[in-house]
Amino acid sequence: MYYNTSMEEKTTLNYGEALKEQRERLGLSQSALANKINTSHQNVSRWESGKILPSIDFCVKLADFYGVSLDELVGREK
Numbered sequence: 051m052y053y054n055t056s057m058e059e060k061t062t063l064n065y066g067e068a069l070k071e072q073r074e075r076l077g078l079s080q081s082a083l084a085n086k087i088n089t090s091h092q093n094v095s096r097w098e099s100g101k102i103l104p105s106i107d108f109c110v111k112l113a114d115f116y117g118v119s120l121d122e123l124v125g126r127e128k
Contacts, residue, residue, distance in 0.1 A: 064100070064125065065097070065100065065125070066098045066099055067098075068123065068124050069097050069098050069104075069112070069123070069124070070098040071125070072116045072118065072123060073094070073098075076116070079091075081094075087108065087111050087112065087115055089108065093108075109124075
């Protein structure tokens, strides 16, 4: 899913894909999401493309908006 395992068994997450999946699950455009959480669509685009990571404040805001945990927000499975 979001996990990429190297030969050393290190695991990294593709946060951008996880964020995009949550947005698309609700059928929202980047602009619509940006308006709902008070940011720009450029920020949403950068988060989803992996160019930048959202601040922890926006992660909490996104998790609350989507009704998921922070782990679920970023595609982390235990």
